[in-house]
Amino acid sequence: MKIAFLGAGHMGVPMALNVLRAGHQLKAFNRTPEKLTALRQEGATIVNAPLEAVEGVDIAITMLANDEAVRETILGRSPSGVAAIDALPRDGIHMCCSTISVVLSRELAREHTARGQGYVGAPVVGRPEAAAERQLWVMAGGPRNQIERCRPVMEAIGRGISVVGTEPWQAHLTKIATNFMIASMLEAMGEAFALVRKSGMDSRALLEVLNATFASPMYSNYGQKIVNQQFDPAGFRVTLGLKDVHLALEAAQDAAAPLPLASLLRDHFLTAIAHGRETADWSAVSEVAAWNAGLDMPVSAR
Amino acid sequence: MKIAFLGAGHMGVPMALNVLRAGHQLKAFNRTPEKLTALRQEGATIVNAPLEAVEGVDIAITMLANDEAVRETILGRSPSGVAAIDALPRDGIHMCCSTISVVLSRELAREHTARGQGYVGAPVVGRPEAAAERQLWVMAGGPRNQIERCRPVMEAIGRGISVVGTEPWQAHLTKIATNFMIASMLEAMGEAFALVRKSGMDSRALLEVLNATFASPMYSNYGQKIVNQQFDPAGFRVTLGLKDVHLALEAAQDAAAPLPLASLLRDHFLTAIAHGRETADWSAVSEVAAWNAGLDMPVSAR
Amino acid sequence: MKIAFLGAGHMGVPMALNVLRAGHQLKAFNRTPEKLTALRQEGATIVNAPLEAVEGVDIAITMLANDEAVRETILGRSPSGVAAIDALPRDGIHMCCSTISVVLSRELAREHTARGQGYVGAPVVGRPEAAAERQLWVMAGGPRNQIERCRPVMEAIGRGISVVGTEPWQAHLTKIATNFMIASMLEAMGEAFALVRKSGMDSRALLEVLNATFASPMYSNYGQKIVNQQFDPAGFRVTLGLKDVHLALEAAQDAAAPLPLASLLRDHFLTAIAHGRETADWSAVSEVAAWNAGLDMPVSAR
C-alpha cells in the first residue's frame, strides 16, 4: 500500500521504519526534517509538507505530539490556502495513532466523513524500544471495514490489536484511560516507596514484593526507574504525562464523571513542573511524594 | 517441627493444611472452633486456648484479622492471668503472618525479645485460592537465623519468599505498602471504567487493552470482577480494605510521609461502607467512581 | 457619561439600572431583549447589536456569563464583517465586569491597546440582591488613569473598590481566586455538616458556632441555605461554579501552581451535575458530601 507517515518523534521513526520494512511505499513528513534521515536511508520519500505527503496514498498515518500538532498538520491551511485533509484521496484513510482528545477525534471523524474519506483511531501502547521491536499494542476504533484495511499496517507496527469500537474516538478514549492507569501506578509507587524509605527501609525490598505480586513488566520496569531515581533521559516526558492527564480530565468533564485520582496526578505533575522537571521521564512524578515526605530535595532547591 | 497455628479464617485454614501436609506436627486454635474441622481430619490437634497451642512448639504462627485479634491472642491474659506469650518456649519463634500495624509489630518484637523468644514478620500476598494452591508469596522480616528456622514452614505455604529486612516490622510495612498498591489499582480501575462507561463505551474493550498493557494477573482478575460488577462473595472484604488503608495512613503519619492516594482510598472505602457495602469484596470500592458519575445506583438507594 | 451595557442577566440588570440612576446615558444590549424591559422603562436606549451599543460611548461595560459570550460579543464579527471592538471609539474604555479567564483578559488587553482603546478589568463580588442594593465590591485592574475614568461608574454599582494592579487580568485573576475561596467554604461546610448530621446531631448547632467563630455574612447566608437544604432557585448556578473552578485550574496550570482544593471542588461539582443538579445554586455542591456519607439521596435516585 501507499502510506503517508506524518510525525517522526521517538515513537514515529521506529513505527515508520516497521511500516517500510513490511513492504509498503512510504512518504514521510516531519516539521524538523533531520529526524527523517533513517527513513530516507531505508527508502522512504521525504516530502516538505503534509499536503504533499497525503496525496495519492491509501493510508495517512499521524503520530504527532498533541491536538495542536494534529490540527495544524491535517486541518491547517498551507500558504496556498489548502489543507492536507483536502489532498487526501476519497477513500483514503487517516489512521490517527496520536493520543488526542475525544473532542478532536470526533471533529476529525466529521471532517473526513464529509469528504468521503475514512478515519480510524489507532493509538498505541508502548515506549520507543517497544516500537523498535514491533511490540506495540494497537487499539483500533472506527468502522470495521476501515479497520480491516488498516490491519496490515497495524500488524506491521505491533504485536496485537484490540478493536475497541466502531467510532474512532473510542480508541482515543481507551488510550487516554490506559495512560491514566499507568500514571496512577506511578503515583501509587511514588507514595509507597516514599513511605518505606521515610520509615527507614530499602525500597528494593518492596519492589521485589511488588514484582512477585503484580508479575507485570510495567511494574518492574517503572519500579526499577523509581528505585534507582533514573528519570533522564525521558522515554515519555513529564509534560506529555500532564497533557494526557489533562485529556482524561477534559473527557471526564464532558462526560460528567469525576476522576479524583486524575486530579491528584494533575497536581503532582504540576508540582514536578514547578520544580523544573518538565523534561524528565513522567515516572519522575514519583519524586513529588518523596519531596512531600521531606526525603529528597527538588532539583530546583539543590 | 512442632507448630502452633492460631487463626482459621479464609486464609488460615488452607495455610495450616499446607503446613500439616509438609509433615509438621500441628496444634491449632481458633475462636470459633467449627472452622478447624478440616484441620482435625488431617491430623491437627485442636486446642481450646492460645496458651495451650503455643506450649512446647518450635514455631507459633498467627494468621489473624487485625491488631486487636493478635494483641488479644498473644498478649491477652487468660482467666488464670497468663498470656500466651508467656507460654511460648524460650527459643520458640512467633511467625506473624497477619497484616498488623508497624506499631504493634515493634511492640511484639520487644516483648518476645525480652522473653528470649524469636519474632519474625511473615505476612503473605495472595487470596484464599492461592493459599490453597501453595501459591502465596511470603515477605519475611527479622533476624536472619530466625527467618532460616522458619523457612521450611514458609516454603510449605508459598511459592516464594522475599527477605525484606532484619526487623519484623519491615515485613509488615512491606505488606501494608503492597496492599496499598493493589487498592490503588482498584481505585484507578474504578475511575477509568466509570469514564469509559459514562462516555458510552463497553468497559470490556478497555479491560482487553489493560491486559495487553500490564500483562498482570492482578489486573485481569480484578478487572474481570469490576467489569462484571461481581463483588460478592468477597475474597477480601471492604472493611479489611479500609483497615489496611488505615494501617498505611497510620504508618505514614508516624513517618511524616503524606499519602494523598491512600487518603482518597480511605474516603472511597468509607463511602462504600456508608452505602452498605461492608461485606462486599474490596474491589467494590470501584463502585464509588461509578456512583459519582451517576452511573449506577448504590445498593442502599435501590 | 455615555455608557454601553452589554449583558442583562441576574446581575447585569440591577447593575445597569444603578448606572442609569447615577445620571449616565445608557445604551443596552442583550441577546434576549425581553430582559431589557426594566432598563427601557427607566430611560435606556435598547439596541439590537453589540456594535450599535458601543458606538460613540465613553465606556462599554460587559457583564456576560463566560469567555465564549465575551469573545462573541466583543470580538465576533457581525454579518457585515465588523466586530464591536472596531466600533468602540479610540479612547473609549471597555470595562469588563464579567468573570473571564486570564488568557482572554490578556488577549482583550492586547486587542484594545492595538486600537488605542482602554481596557479595565472590573469584576464584582456579590449576588443579585447586593447588585440591586448597590452593595457590590469592585476589583479593578488596569492603567491608573483608565481606572479613574471608570471610577464614577464603579461607584454607581458598588460599595467599594479595590485597585488590584495595573493590568486588567490581575482583576480577573483576583475574582477567580475569590470565587475559589467562596467555593472552598461551601465544600468545607458540606463536609462539616455531613459529619455532624451523620453523627446524629442537629446541624443548626454547628451553624450557630460557625457564625460566632467567623462572624461573616458569607458564612451565615450560605450556612443557612445548606442547613435548610434550599438550593433552588439559584443565585449562582452549579454550572457557573464549575466554570469558575475551571478558570482557577486553568490559571493554575498556566502558572504551574497546583490547587488540590480546586481539584476537589471540580470533582464535586461534576458529581452534582452527574446527579442532575446543574441548575441548583452552587451551594448545592455541599450535597455531595451528604450523599457520600449515605445521608440523603441524590435527586436523580429518588
Added chain:
Amino acid sequence: MKIAFLGAGHMGVPMALNVLRAGHQLKAFNRTPEKLTALRQEGATIVNAPLEAVEGVDIAITMLANDEAVRETILGRSPSGVAAIDALPRDGIHMCCSTISVVLSRELAREHTARGQGYVGAPVVGRPEAAAERQLWVMAGGPRNQIERCRPVMEAIGRGISVVGTEPWQAHLTKIATNFMIASMLEAMGEAFALVRKSGMDSRALLEVLNATFASPMYSNYGQKIVNQQFDPAGFRVTLGLKDVHLALEAAQDAAAPLPLASLLRDHFLTAIAHGRETADWSAVSEVAAWNAGLDMPVSAR
C-alpha cells in the same frame, strides 16, 4: 463556687484568671507548676496532683492539650492507686474545655455518670488573646441542668455560649468541626495566595478583596499572617492542627462520613511537619501550597 482548674497552657492560664476574677475559689494544677505563678499571685491555691485539685469542688475544669493528657489527668491512677475521677465529689461536674475525641468524650460521660457526677463538654473557640480578653465562645453539650450550673463559669471566660445538645460529645464534635472549618480556610488561602503570587501578583490585593467579601476577622487575621508569612511564634501549633484534623478524620471514620478536605489537610500538615514546621503556627500549612508551586523554599531546604 469552688472550682478546680487542670491545665495551664497558653489558653488555660488566662481562662483560669478570669474564673478567679469572677469571684470563684480556685485550686489549680499543672504538670509544670511554674506556669501557675500568675494564678497563685491572684489568689489561687496551687496543688500538686489532679486528685488534690478536684477534691471538694463544685466544678472541675480541664483545659489540656489532647486525649492522652485528659485521660492521664482524670482517669490515671496516682501512686496510691486512686484516680482523680474518684476524688471528684458526687454531684461535682467535670467541665471539659479541652478539644478531645468523640470516643473519649463518650467514655468520660459513662465514667462520670457511673459515679453520680456530672460531665459537660465545653470546648472554646478563640486564641490566647481572646481568652485574656474574655472573648472566647463556648459550645456546651450535656444535660441542661448541668450546663446551667456551669453557666456562671462559662460566662466568666467567654463572650457567649451555644448550647449544642444534651450530650457532651456533641460539644466536642462541634469543636472538631469548627476547627476543621478554620483549617479549611487556611488551606484555601494557601492555595489562592500561591496562585496569585505565582502568576506575578501582590497577594495583598487579594487579601483586601477577601476582607471585603467575607468581612470576617478570622479571614483578616489569618490572611495577614499568611501574606506576611509570619508563622512564629505560634498561637496554635502545626502539630495541634494535625491533631484536630486527625480527630475529625477519626469521627468521620466512626460515622462513615468521608471528609476529603480533611484528608487533604492531613496530608499538608504532614508535609509541613516533614519539612520541620512542627512548632510554627498552624497557618503555616499555607506554605505547602507555595512550596508545591515552587515559590518558596521549605526551611529544611534553605
